[in-house]
Amino acid sequence: MKESYAISADVAVVGGGVVGLCVSHDLAAAGAATTLWEAGHPGGGASAEAHGQLVPPAGPLRPLFDDSVARYEQLAAEDAGEVMDRDPCGALVLDTASAQAVRDDGEPLSAAEARACEPALGPAVRGAVWLPQARRIDPRRLIALLAEAARAQGVAVRGGSPVVELIRVARGWQLRTVQGDRVTYRTVILAAGRHSVRLRPDLPIMGVRGRVLRTTPHPPLLRHIVGEPVRARLTVPTLAQVAAQDPAEAHVGLLLHQRPDGVLLIGASWQHAWQPDPPGLDGVVARRAIQLVPALAEARIGGAWSGVRPETPDGMPIVDQIDENLFVCAGHGGSGFIAGPGSARLVAELVLGRPPFTDPRPFRHHRLGSATSRSLPSHVCSGEDLRWVGGASATPHRP
Numbered sequence: 001m002k003e004s005y006a007i008s009a010d011v012a013v014v015g016g017g018v019v020g021l022c023v024s025h026d027l028a029a030a031g032a033a034t035t036l037w038e039a040g041h042p043g044g045g046a047s048a049e050a051h052g053q054l055v056p057p058a059g060p061l062r063p064l065f066d067d068s069v070a071r072y073e074q075l076a077a078e079d080a081g082e083v084m085d086r087d088p089c090g091a092l093v094l095d096t097a098s099a100q101a102v103r104d105d106g107e108p109l110s111a112a113e114a115r116a117c118e119p120a121l122g123p124a125v126r127g128a129v130w131l132p133q134a135r136r137i138d139p140r141r142l143i144a145l146l147a148e149a150a151r152a153q154g155v156a157v158r159g160g161s162p163v164v165e166l167i168r169v170a171r172g173w174q175l176r177t178v179q180g181d182r183v184t185y186r187t188v189i190l191a192a193g194r195h196s197v198r199l200r201p202d203l204p205i206m207g208v209r210g211r212v213l214r215t216t217p218h219p220p221l222l223r224h225i226v227g228e229p230v231r232a233r234l235t236v237p238t239l240a241q242v243a244a245q246d247p248a249e250a251h252v253g254l255l256l257h258q259r260p261d262g263v264l265l266i267g268a269s270w271q272h273a274w275q276p277d278p279p280g281l282d283g284v285v286a287r288r289a290i291q292l293v294p295a296l297a298e299a300r301i302g303g304a305w306s307g308v309r310p311e312t313p314d315g316m317p318i319v320d321q322i323d324e325n326l327f328v329c330a331g332h333g334g335s336g337f338i339a340g341p342g343s344a345r346l347v348a349e350l351v352l353g354r355p356p357f358t359d360p361r362p363f364r365h366h367r368l369g370s371a372t373s374r375s376l377p378s379h380v381c382s383g384e385d386l387r388w389v390g391g392a393s394a395t396p397h398r399p
Contacts, residue, residue, distance in 0.1 A: 207273025
């Protein structure tokens with residue numbers, strides 16, 4: 001076992017996804033000696049499993065989104081690859097018999113107008129709301145660019161070092177890794193998504209599993225992101241409720257886009273992370289997709305994966321100081337890429353004592369009260385991995 005002490009100016013960021021990489025970059029850019037601790041390799045957690053869609057949110061998340069997109073645009077301008085759509089592709093939130101798209105920040109479309117916008121939509125679609133500013137991203141490439149930027153800024157990245165304990169000490173906070181290392185820092189930021197709860201069990205963050213199907217490259221079928229509103233109320237159950245649960249139950253709703261290489265990504269589902277995928281889940285997802293976009297029946301499956309979103313009860317991240325020199329930036333749910341870099345900027349400003357660029361009050365942890373008896377928010381299918389979180393605020397314009 002080794003023990004060391006980082007000088008009081010140093011900062012530790014726990015978690016190497018999109019949020020942790022951006023937090024560490026911003027702190028290092030401000031002159032703080034910053035170490036990033038990651039259990040595996042940067043971007044290897046929930047960020048790597050993202051669906052790859054950015055749908056602009058309304059309300060308090062919108063400034064975080066705008067700041068995030070500005071960072072992505074700067075990275076894209078410096079990268080030869082297609083890390084994100086150069087121009088927004090737009091999104092359609094569908095009206096169906098089981099779910100109505102209720103949006104006051106987009107353009108309502110009739111069924112005929114929706115099919116004129118996206119001809120592949122089937123007769124089950126009764127209308128839609130058009131959101132013009134949605135974009136597609138390449139999550140893995142974007143994570144790689146964020147990791148390169150953090151290292152270039154001088155961040156010390158400690159990959160393969162899971163932090164298993166956080167201990168309050170006289171000089172700050174001591175991190176203990178699974179290898180037995182003990183390192184003390186003056187300031188610590190928890191940015192490890194749902195795994196932040198392992199270090200602070202009082203955080204009201206829960207893992208919600210989602211399923212995505214991937215096709216082989218397919219001829220052009222869709223021009224836009226397509227999804228339906230799905231209200232999936234997940235609560236923290238009692239043991240009796242677990243015993244009575246139907247093992248085949250699945251909350252599923254369409255979330256779909258086609259990548260530039262022709263691959264179609266089809267989701268999505270919601271269930272507690274501690275539960276395995278129910279039997280036949282891929283079939284449920286596929287049937288719903290074909291019902292709303294019949295031409296998908298001819299697409300050939302290329303693979304599938306499950307990812308876990310870190311959710312809070314109200315669907316908003318926690319970006320706040322929760323103890324002396326201890327900060328949290330976690331619980332983004334389906335908004336990790338949508339709002340992650342913006343929330344990273346916000347928490348870095350809190351750490352540095354700088355005026356925040358947006359109102360931090362909606363993201364304070366006190367709003368959520370106790371971590372017990374939690375329920376998850378009603379999900380409305382999103383851009384990044386499975387939950388729509390708002391819409392465009394600019395004047396809509398259909399292609």
